[in-house]
Amino acid sequence: MRSRLRLGDLFGLGLRGLAARPARAVLTAIGIAIGIAAIVAVIGISASGRADLIATLDRLGTNLLRVTPGGGVLGTGSEVPEEARVMAARIGPVESVTQTTRVDATVRRNDLIGELETGGIGVLASRTDLLGELGGSVREGRFLDEAAIRGPAVVLGSVAAQRLGIRDLDPRPRVYMDGTWFTVIGILEPLELHPDVERAVLIGYPVAEKLYDTTESPSTLYVRAEPDFLNDVAEVIPATVNPQSPDAVEVTRPSDALQARRAADEALTNLLIGLGAVALLVAGVAIANIMVMSVLERRTEIGVRRALGATKRHIRIQFLFESVLLSGIGGIVGTALGAGITVAYAANRDLTLAVPPPGIALSIGAALVVGALAGLYPAWRAARIPPAEAVRK
Amino acid sequence: MADPVLRLHGVSKIYPGPPEVRALDGIDLSVQQGELLAVIGPSGSGKSTLLHIMGALDRVTSGTVEIESVDVARLSDRALSGLRSHKIGFIFQDFFLINGLDATANVAEGLVYRGMRRRERRERAQAALERVGLGHRLGHRPNQLSGGERQRVAIARALVGDPTIVFADEPTGNLDSHTSEEIAELFTALNDEGATLVVITHERELAERFPRIVELRDGQIVGDHAS
Ligand SMILES: Nc1ncnc2c1ncn2[C@@H]1O[C@H](COP(=O)(O)OP(=O)(O)OP(=O)(O)O)[C@@H](O)[C@H]1O
Ligand SMILES: [Mg+2]
Numbered sequence: 001m002r003s004r005l006r007l008g009d010l011f012g013l014g015l016r017g018l019a020a021r022p023a024r025a026v027l028t029a030i031g032i033a034i035g036i037a038a039i040v041a042v043i044g045i046s047a048s049g050r051a052d053l054i055a056t057l058d059r060l061g062t063n064l065l066r067v068t069p070g071g072g073v074l075g076t077g078s079e080v081p082e083e084a085r086v087m088a089a090r091i092g093p094v095e096s097v098t099q100t101t102r103v104d105a106t107v108r109r110n111d112l113i114g115e116l117e118t119g120g121i122g123v124l125a126s127r128t129d130l131l132g133e134l135g136g137s138v139r140e141g142r143f144l145d146e147a148a149i150r151g152p153a154v155v156l157g158s159v160a161a162q163r164l165g166i167r168d169l170d171p172r173p174r175v176y177m178d179g180t181w182f183t184v185i186g187i188l189e190p191l192e193l194h195p196d197v198e199r200a201v202l203i204g205y206p207v208a209e210k211l212y213d214t215t216e217s218p219s220t221l222y223v224r225a226e227p228d229f230l231n232d233v234a235e236v237i238p239a240t241v242n243p244q245s246p247d248a249v250e251v252t253r254p255s256d257a258l259q260a261r262r263a264a265d266e267a268l269t270n271l272l273i274g275l276g277a278v279a280l281l282v283a284g285v286a287i288a289n290i291m292v293m294s295v296l297e298r299r300t301e302i303g304v305r306r307a308l309g310a311t312k313r314h315i316r317i318q319f320l321f322e323s324v325l326l327s328g329i330g331g332i333v334g335t336a337l338g339a340g341i342t343v344a345y346a347a348n349r350d351l352t353l354a355v356p357p358p359g360i361a362l363s364i365g366a367a368l369v370v371g372a373l374a375g376l377y378p379a380w381r382a383a384r385i386p387p388a389e390a391v392r393k
Numbered sequence: 394m395a396d397p398v399l400r401l402h403g404v405s406k407i408y409p410g411p412p413e414v415r416a417l418d419g420i421d422l423s424v425q426q427g428e429l430l431a432v433i434g435p436s437g438s439g440k441s442t443l444l445h446i447m448g449a450l451d452r453v454t455s456g457t458v459e460i461e462s463v464d465v466a467r468l469s470d471r472a473l474s475g476l477r478s479h480k481i482g483f484i485f486q487d488f489f490l491i492n493g494l495d496a497t498a499n500v501a502e503g504l505v506y507r508g509m510r511r512r513e514r515r516e517r518a519q520a521a522l523e524r525v526g527l528g529h530r531l532g533h534r535p536n537q538l539s540g541g542e543r544q545r546v547a548i549a550r551a552l553v554g555d556p557t558i559v560f561a562d563e564p565t566g567n568l569d570s571h572t573s574e575e576i577a578e579l580f581t582a583l584n585d586e587g588a589t590l591v592v593i594t595h596e597r598e599l600a601e602r603f604p605r606i607v608e609l610r611d612g613q614i615v616g617d618h619a620s
Contacts, residue, residue, distance in 0.1 A: 002475040004508025013505075020493055304489045307450055308550075309478020309506035311471050388451035391485060392441065 003309045005317075014321040021294070025326060028290050031283030032330025032367050033337060039276035040338025040363050041345075046269035047354040048346045053262050055352065060135040060193060062255040063095075063230055067221040069241040069249050082216040084241040091236060093229035098133045099218035100124040100197070103208045105178045107154075107201050109164050121160045122200040123177065124219070125208035133222050134194055141169045141186035148185055149204020155186040157198040164201075175201065180211055193254035196220070283330070284370040291323050291378035295385075302382055303390025316383040323375025324368055331367025335360055396462050397423040398558050398589055399447060404456035406442050406612075416442040418612040420456070424558065424591060429584035431600035432593045434609030440593045441562055443609065447591065448481050448560045449473045461557060478506040482551030484561035488543045490535040496522055496546045497531045503550040521549035524586075525579060541572035548579065558589045565599060577602050 018025040067088070069080040081087070089097045103123040131143045142148075144155055154175060156166060166173045166184060173184045182203065191198050208214035221241060225233040230253070238249035295302070302315055310318075339360065346353040399422075406417040416439045424430065424447075434440050445451040446458060449465050458465045460480060465473060482503075490499045500518035501511070509517075519531055525545040535543055544564055551559050561580075565573035577599055580590055592603065600606050601620050608616035 001479045003471070003478045003506045005506055006508055006510075009505050009511070016491075016493060300489060301491070304483075304485075305506075306474070307448070307477060307483040308503055309474050311474040311506075313471070314474075314506065386451070388442075388445040391445075391450070391483075391489070393487065 003311050003314065005310070005314045010317060010321055013318050014325045017294075017318070017322045018326060024290060025329075028283075028287055029326055029330035029333065031286050032280065032327045032370065033334035035276055035279035035281075035283045036331050036334025036363050036367050037337035037341065038279055039273055039366070040335050040360065041341040042269060042272040042276060043356070043359050043363075044338060044342030044354070045345050046265060046272075047356060047359070048342065048351040050262065050265060051352045051354040053258060053265070056192075057255060057258055057262075060255060060258075061224070062253070062259070063224055063227040064133070064135075064254060065223040065225065065230065065234055065237070066194075066252045066254055067223055067237055067241060067249060069218060069221060069238075079244075080217045080242050084218050085216075085221060087240050088221060088223055088237060091225075091233055091240060093226040093233055095224045095226065096129070096133060097221055097223050098127050098129050099221045100126050100130065100200075100202075101205070101208070101214055101217060102219045103203065103212050103214045105212050107160075107164070108176045109166075111176045120199060121163055122196070123208075124197070124200040124202050125205045125214050126155075126202040127205065130197075130202070130222070131188070133224060134191055134197065136191045136194075136197075137189050138186045139189045141184070143186050143188075144202060144204050150206045151204075152180055152182040152207060153185045153203070154182040155188065155202045156184055157200050157202070158188050158190045159195075159198040160201050161187045163199075177201075177203075178212070193257065280366065280370055284327070284374040287323055287326055287371060287374035288377060290326075291319060291375055292381065294322075295319060295378050295382040298382075299385060299390045302385050303387050306387035307391060312383040315385075316379045319379035319382045320372065320375040323378065324371040327367045327371025327374065328364070331364045331371075334367065335363050338363070395426065397459075398426045398428075398461060399424040399591075400457075400459045400462075401447065402457045402459075404443075404446060404453050404458060406439070406446060406451070407454045416612050417446065417453075420612075420614055422607065422614065422617070424589065426557075426589055427584070427587060428605060429580060429588075429590045429603050430592070430605040430607060431603040432591060432607045432609060433595060433597060433600045435595060438609045439612040440595075440609055442612075444560050444562050444591070444593055447558075448483055449476050450483075474506070479554065480557040482554065482556040482559035484544070484547050484551045484559065484564050486563040486566040488535070488547045488567075490543060490546055490550075492535055495532045495534050496527060496538070496549075499535070499546055500549045500553050503553045507554060517553050518549070521553040522546070524552065524583075525549045539572075540568050541575060544568065544572075544576055545579065548576075548583075552583065552588065558591065561590065561592045563593055563595070565594065565596070573599060 069084055085097050085099050088094060103125050105123045107121055107123055126144055128144050128146060128149060164175060169184060174181045175184060234251045237251055238246035242249050305315060343353060401420050401422040404417055404420040408414040408416055432440055432443065446453055449460065460476065491502065497515055497518045500521050501514035504514040504517060522528060522531055525548050527542060527545050530538060530542060565576050580592060584590055594600055604619060606618060606620050607614060
């Protein structure tokens with residue numbers, strides 16, 4: 001002769017309890033939904049963003065060194081040897097090396113514009129393997145090839161193309177460089193780690209030498225090496241490429257910028273998740289509040305249920321379940337909302353969508369835990385009400 | 394004579410104050426299976442307190458309460474709940490129905506804590522509603538019912554589990570005299586069918602329709618006689 005409450009009936013009791021005060025239930029669930037939506041969206045968006053960042057890092061590789069043997073723009077003036085590239089390539093762990101050299105020429109859309117009006121666009125002599133080494137690609141046309149480097153052919157960096165007002169290769173656009181017309185044969189996609197190339201127009205070494213007296217002495221070297229020995233390579237490179245003034249040599253790793261961004265992303269993500277967690281906590285307190293109120297209001301119902309045979313435990317789980325149900329509904333709505341935001345954001349930004357299923361399960365789980373914790377005290381109070389007093393008027 | 398369904402021996406109930414209230418003072422009372430009795434007394438005489446103690450909803454300060462010869466003082470709160478779910482029915486002055494549920498569901502709620510399946514609960518609830526003359530109001534909600542009809546729903550809820558004994562605390566307190574009479578007749582009819590009922594009231598007129606009247610004053614029984 002024991003009291004028994006079926007699981008299905010417990011479910012029914014919980015739903016009915018919430019349905020009896022729908023506005024209150026909705027408002028309370030909204031709190032949880034917002035907290036969960038924020039967390040899911042932050043996790044989803046940062047995961048999507050990170051997926052892209054990681055893909056970019058993978059594509060570009062982290063084993064590329066950028067070497068300015070003459071010390072960049074403020075060079076020492078000491079001539080960098082023409083064989084610097086070959087010397088660098090001889091270093092054991094170095095896999096490949098390419099280079100560019102600044103060309104002493106200005107580029108203009110046509111011969112009527114003054115020289116100063118196309119400032120900021122550099123001219124670089126480039127080898128045919130440059131684009132491959134930098135992990136870039138062409139948006140239009142093709143890159144410099146063996147034929148193109150000998151003639152008046154030019155490839156535009158993405159920013160340079162924009163500044164020159166050239167969007168595509170139709171009808172065959174040309175640019176004017178110090179007395180010679182060059183045909184544009186290609187436009188590059190953005191090279192986010194190499195802004196100097198983005199802002200330059202590229203021509204072949206042979207034509208640069210013939211028209212502008214450019215030498216093979218490199219302004220910039222791009223050195224790809226075995227990842228494990230990258231630091232060693234960076235150490236010996238200055239003396240190798242510029243034996244006369246190794247101190248002037250600058251060695252950087254362009255992917256460091258991406259890595260730093262990734263770290264900053266993660267820090268921001270953690271901060272936002274922390275804020276979401278605080279929102280969830282506040283929502284939990286709100287649930288506890290509402291449930292305590294509900295227990296006070298439903299004293300009589302509690303008394304009647306006890307008279308009908310409910311044990312203390314039945315009363316306790318009824319209120320606990322109601323609380324969990326409330327937060328669970330909030331959690332599901334919030335997760336859907338957060339996932340929706342992530343999908344919309346990813347689509348908008350053209351990011352690879354990455355809403356991790358464990359993340360979704362975890363966020364709903366978090367909502368349930370919050371609900372359970374919030375419901376503990378009210379449920380305990382409900383069960384403690386003496387039934388005889390509860391059924392008195 | 395067979396063992397009584399309910400036996401109180403020297404029952405006292407003191408509400409610890411301050412001020413301390415001796416609501417029941419040395420009550421001796423037995424109820425036999427199949428009895429219908431009224432407990433009357435002025436306000437504050439301890440009627441409700443007695444009912445809660447008889448129905449195992451509250452515990453005594455001293456004395457013993459036996460339901461079917463089991464001393465309830467020895468039972469845990471959980472066991473008492475089990476006892477209430479199977480053996481005891483309650484009817485209250487304010488009906489205490491659930492507003493969002495129709496008559497059938499309200500009555501079926503009386504079987505929820507027996508772990509009975511919904512389908513069976515509803516079937517029994519409908520039968521109980523027929524028994525109290527509400528077969529035509531199965532789907533009505535409390536706010537669509539008259540006071541008398543609501544109390545009939547509450548009575549059906551108390552009876553639906555075929556309890557050993559049913560306690561009613563001023564069941565006609567909120568009803569007009571005509572409806573009160575109808576409810577009293579219903580109790581008599583249910584008693585004729587075999588139900589054991591203890592009905593609390595402060596209306597002597599109503600009590601006198603029942604075979605036995607117990608009079609309470611200041612927590613003591615001052616009269617126990619057949620009417
Ligand atoms: N929880 C309580 N704490 C203290 N005193 C109480 C408590 N409940 C009831 N009493 C007192 O116990 C006495 C008996 O109360 P009870 O409710 O049993 O009377 P009653 O006969 O049912 O009265 P009424 O006809 O007004 O319903 C009263 O004096 C009341 O004030
Ligand atoms: Mg009373």
